[in-house]
Amino acid sequence: MTRPAALVIGGGIAGIQAALDIADAGFKVYLVERSPSLGGRMSQLDKTFPTLDCSACILTPKMVDAGRHPDIELFTYAEVTGVSGEAGRFQAQIKKKPRYVDVEKCRGCGLCAEACRLSGRIASDFNAGMGKRAAIYVPFPQAVPLVYTVDPEACVYLTRGVCGKTFKCQEACPSDAIDFTQKDEMVEVEVGAIVVATGFDVFDARRKPKFGYGVYPEVITTLEFERLASASGPTLGKIALNGRRPQKVVFIQCVGSRDKSIGVPYCSRVCCMAVAKQAHLAHDRLPGAQITVFYMDVRAFGKGSEEFYDRVRQEGILYRRGNPSEIIRRGEHVVVRAEDTLLGEPVEVEADLVVLAVGLQPRPGAEALAGMLHLKRDDDGFFQESHPKLRTMESGVPGVFLAGCCQSPKDIPDTVAQAKAAASAAMILLAGSRREHLEIEDLRVPAL
Amino acid sequence: MLQIESRPFALEHGLFACIQCGKCTGGCPMALKTKLSPRTVIYRLLVAGNGFDLEGREELWDCTTCSTCYSRCPKQVNPMEMIIALRGAFVEKGRVHPNVKAAFESTFRHGNPLTMPREERRAWAKDLSVKPFETGVEYLYYVGCTPAYDPRGQQVARALVRVLQAAEVNFGILGEHENCCASEVRRLGEVGLFEMLVEENTGLFHELNVGQMFTTSPHCFNVFKNDYPKSGMQVQHYTQVLAGLVERGALKFTGKLEKTVTYHDPCYLGKHNGIFDEPRAVLKSIPGLKLIEMDRSREKSLCCEGGGGRMWLEGTNPNVRLAQLRVQEALATGAEILATACPFCLLTLDEAVKHVQAEEKIRVMDIAELAAAAL
Numbered sequence: 001m002t003r004p005a006a007l008v009i010g011g012g013i014a015g016i017q018a019a020l021d022i023a024d025a026g027f028k029v030y031l032v033e034r035s036p037s038l039g040g041r042m043s044q045l046d047k048t049f050p051t052l053d054c055s056a057c058i059l060t061p062k063m064v065d066a067g068r069h070p071d072i073e074l075f076t077y078a079e080v081t082g083v084s085g086e087a088g089r090f091q092a093q094i095k096k097k098p099r100y101v102d103v104e105k106c107r108g109c110g111l112c113a114e115a116c117r118l119s120g121r122i123a124s125d126f127n128a129g130m131g132k133r134a135a136i137y138v139p140f141p142q143a144v145p146l147v148y149t150v151d152p153e154a155c156v157y158l159t160r161g162v163c164g165k166t167f168k169c170q171e172a173c174p175s176d177a178i179d180f181t182q183k184d185e186m187v188e189v190e191v192g193a194i195v196v197a198t199g200f201d202v203f204d205a206r207r208k209p210k211f212g213y214g215v216y217p218e219v220i221t222t223l224e225f226e227r228l229a230s231a232s233g234p235t236l237g238k239i240a241l242n243g244r245r246p247q248k249v250v251f252i253q254c255v256g257s258r259d260k261s262i263g264v265p266y267c268s269r270v271c272c273m274a275v276a277k278q279a280h281l282a283h284d285r286l287p288g289a290q291i292t293v294f295y296m297d298v299r300a301f302g303k304g305s306e307e308f309y310d311r312v313r314q315e316g317i318l319y320r321r322g323n324p325s326e327i328i329r330r331g332e333h334v335v336v337r338a339e340d341t342l343l344g345e346p347v348e349v350e351a352d353l354v355v356l357a358v359g360l361q362p363r364p365g366a367e368a369l370a371g372m373l374h375l376k377r378d379d380d381g382f383f384q385e386s387h388p389k390l391r392t393m394e395s396g397v398p399g400v401f402l403a404g405c406c407q408s409p410k411d412i413p414d415t416v417a418q419a420k421a422a423a424s425a426a427m428i429l430l431a432g433s434r435r436e437h438l439e440i441e442d443l444r445v446p447a448l
Numbered sequence: 449m450l451q452i453e454s455r456p457f458a459l460e461h462g463l464f465a466c467i468q469c470g471k472c473t474g475g476c477p478m479a480l481k482t483k484l485s486p487r488t489v490i491y492r493l494l495v496a497g498n499g500f501d502l503e504g505r506e507e508l509w510d511c512t513t514c515s516t517c518y519s520r521c522p523k524q525v526n527p528m529e530m531i532i533a534l535r536g537a538f539v540e541k542g543r544v545h546p547n548v549k550a551a552f553e554s555t556f557r558h559g560n561p562l563t564m565p566r567e568e569r570r571a572w573a574k575d576l577s578v579k580p581f582e583t584g585v586e587y588l589y590y591v592g593c594t595p596a597y598d599p600r601g602q603q604v605a606r607a608l609v610r611v612l613q614a615a616e617v618n619f620g621i622l623g624e625h626e627n628c629c630a631s632e633v634r635r636l637g638e639v640g641l642f643e644m645l646v647e648e649n650t651g652l653f654h655e656l657n658v659g660q661m662f663t664t665s666p667h668c669f670n671v672f673k674n675d676y677p678k679s680g681m682q683v684q685h686y687t688q689v690l691a692g693l694v695e696r697g698a699l700k701f702t703g704k705l706e707k708t709v710t711y712h713d714p715c716y717l718g719k720h721n722g723i724f725d726e727p728r729a730v731l732k733s734i735p736g737l738k739l740i741e742m743d744r745s746r747e748k749s750l751c752c753e754g755g756g757g758r759m760w761l762e763g764t765n766p767n768v769r770l771a772q773l774r775v776q777e778a779l780a781t782g783a784e785i786l787a788t789a790c791p792f793c794l795l796t797l798d799e800a801v802k803h804v805q806a807e808e809k810i811r812v813m814d815i816a817e818l819a820a821a822a823l
Contacts, residue, residue: 344488
């Protein structure tokens with residue numbers, strides 16, 4: 001009999017935590033991540049609220065642990081394409097996408113990327129489109145695994161069939177790792193339990209055209225701000241637009257949250273504190289800057305959050321109650337138009353940087369994954385838990401458990417807590433599945 | 449004593465959903481110049497007890513019903529409809545501005561708010577060989593009061609007829625039988641008169657088997673499409689018809705118009721009905737015409753103050769006119785022509801150009817006129 005195993009789908013903080021816990025308990029884990037590296041959204045953050053820990057500093061060790069854990073088999077740049085079976089005995093098909101780089105040979109030196117004809121010309125997803133990379137890349141320096149990947153949508157050879165007389169990347173590689181003959185590779189694994197930890201996407205601010213995101217270069221999102229503030233970001237941590245340091249910064253809360261007019265009725269839970277943290281960072285890094293936060297209600301409910309909100313205000317950050325209606329251009333500046341509802345007066349605030357606190361959304365792939373695993377989705381598109389209070393990490397499908405923002409928006413502590421709970425639920429099943437006859441009946445979820 | 453009981457009124461209009469975020473007031477064009485604050489009106493009403501406590505607030509009559517408030521609201525509260533309902537209660541009590549009273553009376557007697565005789569309703573078209581609408585004609589062209597009677601409006605109707613005839617569109621008009629659509633009557637709160645006209649017009653359209661209709665004015669278009677009972681009749685704004693003709697190749701411009709044009713989105717076309725692209729498609733199809741956008745375009749277009757009955761009401765701060773601001777914005781683009789597709793916008797913007805003495809620099813034209821000039 002084979003050793004009980006679990007499949008974890010998603011390599012962000014939720015998936016990493018669940019995988020580490022299950023593997024530490026002695027079970028085998030297959031950890032599948034769609035992008036070239038573990039890390040997920042948390043790897044894009046600069047600091048975390050309310051403690052101001054460096055996000056990469058607390059995440060990277062976990063990524064490394066997961067990467068070299070003897071009981072975790074990592075499938076990065078891979079996708080789960082099919083699942084059959086039932087709790088205790090699922091068969092999962094995993095498609096390993098071709099990196100066009102031999103992971104055994106690649107040493108992560110980066111000479112290929114330097115040599116690439118498109119070096120410095122491809123928008124970096126990791127940097128929210130702001131930084132540039134080559135067509136062969138690692139998303140960020142702390143990537144796990146630290147191996148290069150050829151972007152099939154950018155690579156000149158892969159898109160046009162020819163890239164000059166010789167492959168610059170191949171010539172540059174000292175390990176002979178680049179291999180354009182690679183194809184999709186299918187792997188099948190058998191697992192007793194599945195943890196879904198596929199995370200979230202951010203709201204597309206273009207859906208609120210009144211704010212001019214995509215039209216005014218001064219208007220960015222909170223995710224973009226994270227990359228600007230991060231030492232590993234496109235500006236090496238300097239908060240600047242086109243080299244200029246903004247002096248009038250406005251944050252706008254609830255962009256794509258609590259907004260029925262665009263079908264997003266829910267609160268995204270993290271934005272209030274993310275903005276408080278970013279306002280603090282702006283205050284810290286832009287001496288003398290006037291910083292204003294427009295808000296509807298401040299929800300500072302987590303441990304240490306109210307205290308952090310107190311601290312940020314006392315640094316001189318002005319919180320004005322009112323959710324802006326529009327942004328217009330006036331000469332050199334953009335102007336945020338709102339009502340200050342405490343004054344009861346319409347106000348216009350000039351800005352050279354406006355940060356839209358974009359809400360959290362289900363991943364576009366959530367529908368397909370729900371279909372594959374027979375998961376239910378709630379009205380907002382997140383995966384539906386079995387019970388809103390007592391079974392928040394159970395999916396309603398026996399043997400399939402939920403962790404992190406794929407179930408609902410949540411911050412890092414809540415994500416980690418749910419991931420550990422999902423891992424625990426999976427392990428209960430895996431421990432039981434050592435018995436010859438699994439009592440599937442016991443696992444059935446009663447109808448709500 | 450008459451009462452507007454606040455809580456039932458607020459429940460009926462969904463006002464308890466309001467979270468006082470101020471997006472409505474922050475975007476309200478009238479808040480730029482008057483005391484009107486949709487958010488505050490909601491809150492005052494919620495706490496008032498009797499809605500008539502708000503009767504003395506003249507700014508309630510400033511609302512142009514542009515719908516910016518509703519389009520921005522994250523909780524789908526509609527402050528504009530709340531204001532219309534309050535006006536309705538005040539009007540029912542007999543509180544009507546003399547100008548508005550005259551407009552209502554004229555609409556009741558002559559089928560138009562402009563105190564013009566019904567017999568002259570088709571005078572604008574007498575030399576144009578426009579046939580009367582009868583059953584079997586493809587489109588009813590509902591002209592509307594301003595294009596039928598106002599000299600500037602008439603130019604638009606005449607231009608539109610020339611364009612439609614060039615494209616061989618099968619359409620007819622109602623002539624003297626055409627009645628006011630009552631869009632402004634409804635927005636001024638005269639519910640009884642509105643319902644009467646709805647009944648009359650619906651009856652006439654039904655009798656004539658009108659299948660498809662288009663209008664000159666976005667206001668008429670909106671009221672027929674959204675406020676009249678659903679009848680299966682298809683209602684379009686004329687820019688939608690022209691855009692369709694251009695797309696099918698049925699409308700071809702043989703002339704050229706070497707002009708730089710900027711387009712002002714009328715509220716009742718854009719914010720109310722999401723029609724942003726069709727007017728632009730028509731403009732872009734005119735050879736030689738260069739379309740440039742103002743910063744405030746599409747969803748952010750600045751209201752001209754012509755809606756919500758404001759053609760008959762000065763409002764509380766007549767010294768500042770948003771149409772003049774709008775003309776300044778158009779001038780800043782360097783455009784030679786400020787195009788629009790609404791008779792009210794046309795009149796308010798025309799007047800504003802004169803006020804800021806910019807007649808030499810910029811001309812206000814309806815899209816129908818630009819199309820006719822390129823035939």
